[in-house]
Amino acid sequence: PGGSFTPGPGTDDQNIQSVLEQQGITPDMFETVSKVLDTTFAGSVRPVIMKTDLSYEIADTDPLIRFTLLPGQYATTVLRELMKGDPLHMI
Numbered sequence: 001p002g003g004s005f006t007p008g009p010g011t012d013d014q015n016i017q018s019v020l021e022q023q024g025i026t027p028d029m030f031e032t033v034s035k036v037l038d039t040t041f042a043g044s045v046r047p048v049i050m051k052t053d054l055s056y057e058i059a060d061t062d063p064l065i066r067f068t069l070l071p072g073q074y075a076t077t078v079l080r081e082l083m084k085g086d087p088l089h090m091i
Contacts, residue, residue: 050069050070050073050077050078052067052068052069052078053067053068054066054067054078055067065079065082
């Protein structure tokens with residue numbers, strides 16, 4: 001059904017189902033919202049690989065990073081990749 005959500009058997013899905021039940025949220029509520037917004041909550045397709053025109057410079061000691069993304073892509077994803085390093089150095 002368009003927009004309905006039925007969790008599967010995984011641990012995360014069981015946790016989600018538990019929270020939904022505690023809050024009194026039923027699968028048909030997702031369908032109702034779907035009809036009001038004229039959309040579905042069945043997930044979305046996003047490219048696995050992002051391409052961007054990335055440029056950077058160092059201003060004093062601060063990095064200045066410029067890039068553009070397509071709709072639905074997140075700057076935090078790009079920045080997280082740029083900042084990857086030893087987790088102990090990130091503290």
